[in-house]
Each structure stands twice: as structure tokens, then as C-alpha cells.
Amino acid sequence: MANRCAVIGVGQTRYTTKRRDVSIAGLVREAAIRALDDAGLTFADIDAVVVGKAPDLFEGIMMPEVYLADALGAAGKPLTRVHTAGSVGGSTALVGASLIQGGVHDRVLVVAFEKQSESNATWALSTHLPFGASLVVGAGGYFAPHIREYMRRSGAPDHVGALVAVKDRRNALKNPYAHLKIPGIDRAMVESTPMLWEPIRYLETCPSSDGACAMVLSSEKAVTGTPAWIHGTAMRSEPLMRAGRDTVSPQAGKDCAADVYRQAGISDPRRDIDVAEVYVPFSWYEPMWLENLGFAPENEGWKLTEAGCTALDGDIPWNASGGVLSSNPIGASGLIRFAEAALQVRGMAGEHQVEGAVTALGHAYGGGAQFFAMWIVGSRKP
Amino acid sequence: MREVAIVAFAQTVHTGHDTGLTEAEMLHPVIDEVQRATGLTRFGFTCSGSCDYLAGAPFSFVSALDALGAWPPISESHVEMDAAFALYEAWVRLQHGDIDSALVYGFGKSSMSDLREIMTLQLDPYYLAPLGLDQVSYAALQAAALGGDRADHRGALDEIVRRSRADGRANPHALDLPDPSGTDDEVAPLRPYDIAPITDGAAAVVLAAGDLARELAATPAYIRGIAHRIEPHYLGMRDLARSPSAADAARAAGVGKGPVDVAELHVQFSHEELILREALELPEDTVINPSGGPLAANPVMATGLIRIGEAARRILDGGARRAVAHASSGPCLQHNLVTVLESALESVPESAPETQEGADRG
Numbered sequence: 001m002a003n004r005c006a007v008i009g010v011g012q013t014r015y016t017t018k019r020r021d022v023s024i025a026g027l028v029r030e031a032a033i034r035a036l037d038d039a040g041l042t043f044a045d046i047d048a049v050v051v052g053k054a055p056d057l058f059e060g061i062m063m064p065e066v067y068l069a070d071a072l073g074a075a076g077k078p079l080t081r082v083h084t085a086g087s088v089g090g091s092t093a094l095v096g097a098s099l100i101q102g103g104v105h106d107r108v109l110v111v112a113f114e115k116q117s118e119s120n121a122t123w124a125l126s127t128h129l130p131f132g133a134s135l136v137v138g139a140g141g142y143f144a145p146h147i148r149e150y151m152r153r154s155g156a157p158d159h160v161g162a163l164v165a166v167k168d169r170r171n172a173l174k175n176p177y178a179h180l181k182i183p184g185i186d187r188a189m190v191e192s193t194p195m196l197w198e199p200i201r202y203l204e205t206c207p208s209s210d211g212a213c214a215m216v217l218s219s220e221k222a223v224t225g226t227p228a229w230i231h232g233t234a235m236r237s238e239p240l241m242r243a244g245r246d247t248v249s250p251q252a253g254k255d256c257a258a259d260v261y262r263q264a265g266i267s268d269p270r271r272d273i274d275v276a277e278v279y280v281p282f283s284w285y286e287p288m289w290l291e292n293l294g295f296a297p298e299n300e301g302w303k304l305t306e307a308g309c310t311a312l313d314g315d316i317p318w319n320a321s322g323g324v325l326s327s328n329p330i331g332a333s334g335l336i337r338f339a340e341a342a343l344q345v346r347g348m349a350g351e352h353q354v355e356g357a358v359t360a361l362g363h364a365y366g367g368g369a370q371f372f373a374m375w376i377v378g379s380r381k382p
Numbered sequence: 383m384r385e386v387a388i389v390a391f392a393q394t395v396h397t398g399h400d401t402g403l404t405e406a407e408m409l410h411p412v413i414d415e416v417q418r419a420t421g422l423t424r425f426g427f428t429c430s431g432s433c434d435y436l437a438g439a440p441f442s443f444v445s446a447l448d449a450l451g452a453w454p455p456i457s458e459s460h461v462e463m464d465a466a467f468a469l470y471e472a473w474v475r476l477q478h479g480d481i482d483s484a485l486v487y488g489f490g491k492s493s494m495s496d497l498r499e500i501m502t503l504q505l506d507p508y509y510l511a512p513l514g515l516d517q518v519s520y521a522a523l524q525a526a527a528l529g530g531d532r533a534d535h536r537g538a539l540d541e542i543v544r545r546s547r548a549d550g551r552a553n554p555h556a557l558d559l560p561d562p563s564g565t566d567d568e569v570a571p572l573r574p575y576d577i578a579p580i581t582d583g584a585a586a587v588v589l590a591a592g593d594l595a596r597e598l599a600a601t602p603a604y605i606r607g608i609a610h611r612i613e614p615h616y617l618g619m620r621d622l623a624r625s626p627s628a629a630d631a632a633r634a635a636g637v638g639k640g641p642v643d644v645a646e647l648h649v650q651f652s653h654e655e656l657i658l659r660e661a662l663e664l665p666e667d668t669v670i671n672p673s674g675g676p677l678a679a680n681p682v683m684a685t686g687l688i689r690i691g692e693a694a695r696r697i698l699d700g701g702a703r704r705a706v707a708h709a710s711s712g713p714c715l716q717h718n719l720v721t722v723l724e725s726a727l728e729s730v731p732e733s734a735p736e737t738q739e740g741a742d743r744g
Contacts, residue, residue, distance in 0.1 A: 025506075056434055060507070061511075062500055063433065063711070063712075064507075066713070067505065067507070067510075069712075069716070069717075075614045076627070078612070080461060081461055083460055084460050102476075104477065237447060237455060239452045240448060251454065252455035
């Protein structure tokens with residue numbers, strides 16, 4: 001079976017609306033060097049580099065990885081560019097881990113980024129003729145009907161979304177890298193903000209961020225420092241246009257979770273996982289993914305949110321870092337989830353550390369809720 | 383490393399113009415063909431390569447997934463690179479040992495846009511792209527660096543194009559292009575016929591490991607070595623007349639460890655064949671690009687995968703025992719992937735596979 005693999009270094013930039021002080025190369029290099037520093041290594045110790053980002057139209061550079069090879073110390077090495085829509089950050093970690101699990105390399109640098117200030121992501125995501133008339137504007141316009149359907153099915157009260165928005169932003173106050181810092185945020189403040197895409201209000205949506213995240217992954221024999229061991233990895237994809245596909249709780253998400261839980265020996269995720277970093281770009285996706293990932297029975301995810309179970313002091317904290325709702329450099333957002341999961345089980349999450357976290361889930365999704373990437377990391381060697 | 387082989391390959395009849403098919407419509411028949419050839423409808427892993435900039439819209443690979451019938455959901459990933467690099471990712475995934483098959487595909491419609499200008503957007507956005515150097519111009523810089531004042535340079539390039547186009551005319555999947563003629567430069571020293579044609583097309587490959595490979599093909603094309611390397615992006619930092627990254631990849635893949643019957647090279651400009659031939663240290667008697675190569679059909683993002691598929695096909699049909707395939711990415715051969723394929727006849731003992739990524743470094 002696959003070789004053991006561990007996260008031995010994590011590096012993040014601070015996330016913000018516009019990083020005017022660095023180029024794209026400077027941005028990714030900042031994250032990469034922080035990850036190398038964390039691992040006590042340099043670029044010379046790296047065998048291969050994997051770069052992930054969301055659509056190239058976001059920055060207006062076609063296949064930017066060839067330009068970034070120099071800044072990431074990749075010259076003379078293999079470099080891979082991953083793109084799997086919004087899940088790409090997660091997929092980037094998995095492609096990097098695969099190189100070690102497959103016995104090809106001992107140390108791999110994975111980096112994901114977005115510099116959203118270079119263009120307008122909402123319009124880059126709105127396709128046009130001849131590819132199909134776009135009925136929506138941006139990702140929020142696409143996902144709002146799915147959220148309304150979730151509310152209809154589950155009978156969830158209208159305020160649950162606002163609770164997630166408040167909880168994640170309060171967590172963000174404890175994360176030095178988080179983009180949105182809104183002291184004093186409460187439900188009334190969220191509910192007073194404009195409705196963007198019914199039922200998603202302004203403060204229930206993710207920001208547009210510049211930022212990069214990097215990790216150093218290692219084989220067992222090359223581990224330095226404090227490892228977060230990978231206990232399971234999985235990707236699943238399903239077609240966008242399949243009739244009868246459940247866009248509220250996609251089968252690909254369920255299958256991906258089942259696969260990664262099986263590898264990690266998890267039978268009851270709410271009990272067996274200590275902290276989860278889950279891709280929640282719009283508030284309502286917390287209750288929706290609580291069900292899709294098996295933390296709650298169908299139509300009851302919102303009850304966990306409402307009862308405070310997913311808060312930092314709840315029994316299963318979700319997005320202790322503040323999540324995508326607080327920082328969203330799109331291509332990196334999935335990798336940040338995977339990296340924050342690793343930081344938690346390494347005991348290195350700082351103020352938003354979940355005490356005694358041993359097992360953590362990293363999750364990302366993308367496309368029309370059709371691409372999923374997940375991993376389980378733990379402080380104990382598998 | 384685990385024995386992994388190419389057991390099926392399919393490609394479209396490539397066209398030099400837009401036939402009105404969407405990317406998913408173009409892709410579906412080749413997926414169907416490799417599924418029928420192998421009898422497999424589900425694969426342990428699926429990986430593809432494509433580029434949004436060819437279509438000018440985000441997520442071209444998302445609609446391509448609709449061509450697969452990916453239901454129940456599949457384990458799948460995508461590289462924004464030539465699909466040859468997707469094949470590499472699938473080969474790595476097969477090394478884990480828990481799955482035995484993988485589907486790899488790539489597609490591109492370069493007829494939809496101005497490829498020369500799009501490729502400019504691949505350059506460093508701060509220092510290089512603003513110069514407006516297009517793809518043919520930077521290729522011409524490389525051709526000049528290689529040829530310089532060599533008197534035989536033009537003759538060598540003409541012969542490469544003449545041979546490639548003749549082979550392409552004999553290949554039902556490639557374009558039907560005439561022998562090179564004319565003396566006008568496109569961008570000196572390159573002439574219009576030195577440039578790979580605008581092409582729409584798609585290709586798919588099935589990889590299988592262990593017993594499954596032997597079940598699915600009489601003579602599987604075993605991947606004996608596969609490796610890739612990138613070099614610095616800035617053209618001024620590189621000796622454009624040489625390709626050290628292709629040479630490194632070739633050494634890591636073990637090209638020189640045996641004879642090479644056939645080599646399929648990702649030659650998008652005629653002079654690149656000269657550079658690659660030297661970098662890969664190909665023997666004199668190696669047949670280069672018998673398919674016609676990219677100079678006869680260049681469906682961008684599938685072209686590199688087609689090189690691997692064409693090389694594998696020579697082994698699958700018994701015409702070659704050892705073949706080399708090359709794929710490239712980035713300006714002026716910045717990034718190169720080399721694959722060594724062998725029939726079982728050349729097999730080294732399974733317990734001691736000959737080559738692997740990183741093997742030389744212990």
C-alpha cells in the first residue's frame with residue numbers, strides 16, 4: 001500500500017483585499033519560505049513542487065506556474081500545476097502527497113494562491129455565449145437556489161446562516177492571517193447587511209482575498225520537526241449536467257467522505273474527529289456539509305450549528321481558523337483548510353488551537369458542488 | 383516501482399478548423415473508443431489536461447467531465463497543462479498499489495482563438511508579457527540562438543518539415559499539409575511552415591498495472607521510466623540552443639539505457655527537433671515522429687499526450703520494442719517530460735525495475 005506521508009511545514013501569507021506590496025511571485029514565495037522555515041528546510045531540500053490555483057482568468061496569466069518556477073525554486077525539478085475548480089487547493093495537497101505516497105519523492109513543496117485584486121473573479125466566473133447563457137452572476141448566484149432548497153427540505157429557521165457568519169468571524173479574530181476581522185460582530189449586524197443573493201446576505205459570503213498558502217510534505221524517513229500524519233486522502237468528481245444529481249447533498253461529497261473515513265478508520269465523524277476545516281464560502285454551507293459529511297443526520301445539520309456544537313468551544317469545532325468566510329484567496333482556500341487541519345493536530349494553531357486535537361478533517365469543494373477533495377490528518381503515526 | 387503500462391490509445395481525426403463541436407462532444411468519441419478497446423467503463427483514477435485560455439472561459443475541464451459519464455462519482459483530478467503531465471500524475475497514483483487502472487485524456491481547440499497572442503500571456507506578467515513577444519517570436523529567438531550562422535540550418539529545418547508533413551499525410555489522424563515551399567520568413571529565421579499548425583483535437587490513454595495490463599493488451603507498452611523537469615522561465619537566463627531540462631528528464635527516465643526504435647517528440651517549431659534530439663541523446667537510427675508529430679497536427683493540450691500514445695501504439699502493434707516520448711510546456715521548451723516505453727520482450731526482472739524518478743539520487 002501507499003507510503004506514509006506527513007505535513008512538516010506550513011506557511012501562510014496574511015490574507016487581505018489587495019497585496020500591493022508584492023508581485024504574484026513574491027506572494028507565493030512568501031508562503032513557500034514560511035513553510036520551509038517551519039520545516040527547518042530550504043528550497044535545496046525539496047524534490048518537486050506542486051502549484052494550484054483556480055481559473056487563470058482570475059489574474060489574466062495563462063498557466064502562471066511556468067513563470068512561478070523561478071520564485072518557487074523549481075528549476076531543475078519537476079513542477080506540476082493542478083486545477084480542479086474551487087477544490088483545487090485541496091487537490092494540490094493531495095497531488096503533492098501522492099508523489100510521496102507513491103514512493104516517487106521524499107519532500108514535496110505544495111503551494112496554492114490567488115491574487116484576486118488582479119481582476120474581478122465574479123465576472124471571470126460568469127460564463128457567456130457561445131459556452132452557454134449564464135443565468136447567474138458569480139458563485140453566489142449559482143449556489144443560492146441550492147441553499148433555498150436546503151432550507152425548504154430541512155425546515156431550518158432563517159437565522160442559521162447568520163449564526164455561522166458570526167461564529168466564523170469571531171474565530172477569525174484569533175487568527176493572525178485572517179482577512180476579515182470584525183470586532184463585535186453579531187447576528188443583528190449580519191442581518192442588517194444587504195441581501196446579495198436571496199438568502200445570502202453580504203456578511204454571509206466570503207471575501208475576495210489576495211494570499212498564498214504552502215506546505216512541505218515529507219516521507220516518513222525525511223520527517224523534520226513536528227509532523228501531521230496523513231491518515232487518508234480522497235478525491236471525487238461528478239458531472240455538472242447529470243439529470244437527477246442532488247446538488248444540495250452531492251453523492252461525490254458523500255463518497256469522498258466515506259472513502260477518506262474508511263482509510264482513517266473513522267466510523268462516527270462527529271465523535272472520531274476533533275476539529276474540521278471545511279470549505280464554507282457561504283454561511284449555509286456549514287449545515288449542508290454537516291449532513292453531507294455525516295456529522296449530522298439528513299436535515300438536521302442546522303441543529304448542530306444552532307446548538308453551538310461547531311463553535312470553537314463546541315464538541316466538534318468547524319473552521320476554528322475563521323474559514324473561507326473570513327479569508328478567500330480562491331485557489332488557496334482549499335489548501336488553507338488542509339493546512340489548518342495539519343496545524344491543529346501539530347498543536348501549532350495558536351489562539352484558535354482546539355485543545356488536544358488529535359484527528360482533523362481538511363475539506364474542499366468546487367465547480368457546481370461537484371469536485372471534492374479531503375484528507376484526514378492526525379498527530380499519531382498511522 | 384510498480385509495472386504500469388499503456389494498454390489503449392485513441393485520438394480524434396484532428397482538424398485545422400473549428401468543426402462546430404464543443405470540447406465535450408469532441409472528447410466523447412475517444413473516451414468511448416478506449417473504453418471499448420479495454421472493456422473498462424470504470425477506472426481507479428482519472429486525470430486530464432486542458433487550458434481555459436484556449437476557450438477564453440473558465441472551467442473547460444468541468445464540461446469535459448460530462449463526456450465521461452462520471453456516475454457514480456469518480457476519483458478524478460485535472461492539470462492545467464498538457465495531458466502528458468496528467469498521465470504522469472496517473473502513473474504516480476498507480477504506484478500507490480491500491481488501484482490498477484487509470485484513464486487519461488486531453489483536449490484543445492486552438493482554432494477558437496489566437497494562439498500566438500494567448501501564449502504571450504504565459505510569460506512573466508510584469509517583465510516579459512508587456513514586451514508583447516508572441517509565441518512565434520520567442521521561438522524564433524531560440525531558432526536563431528541554435529542556428530545562428532550555420533549554413534546548413536535552413537536545409538535541416540526544411541527536411542524536418544518535409545518529413546513530418548509527409549508522415550502526417552500518411553497518418554489518418556493528422557492534417558493533410560503540402561511539402562514546404564516559399565522563402566518568406568514568418569519571424570526570421572522561422573518560415574510559416576516551421577510552425578505547428580492550428581489544430582483542434584482530443585486524445586485518451588488507458589494505463590493499467592500488473593496482471594490487468596497483460597489481460598487488456600497482448601503487448602502492453604510498459605512505462606520503464608518517466609520523469610519531468612522545469613528550468614528557469616526567463617529566456618535571458620537560459621542557453622536557448624540547449625535544453626538541460628529535457629536532458630535531465632531523459633537521464634532520469636533512462637533513455638540511454640537501450641536502443642530507441644522510435645521517438646515521438648513535442649516539436650512545435652521545426653528547430654526544436656534538433657535541440658531535443660541532442661538533449662535526449664537519441665541514436666542516429668531512431669525514427670523521429672513517424673506520426674508526423676506536432677508539425678502535422680498540434681491539438682494544444684493533447685499534443686504531448688498524443689506523443690506518448692503514438693509511441694505506445696508502435697509497441698502495442700508490435701512495430702517497436704523500445705520507444706521514447708517527449709512532451710513540453712512553457713516558452714522555448716522550458717518544461718520537459720520524457721517517457722521510456724518498452725514491450726515485455728525488453729523487460730528487466732520485475733523485482734528490479736530499471737528506472738524511476740529520483741533513483742539516481744539514492
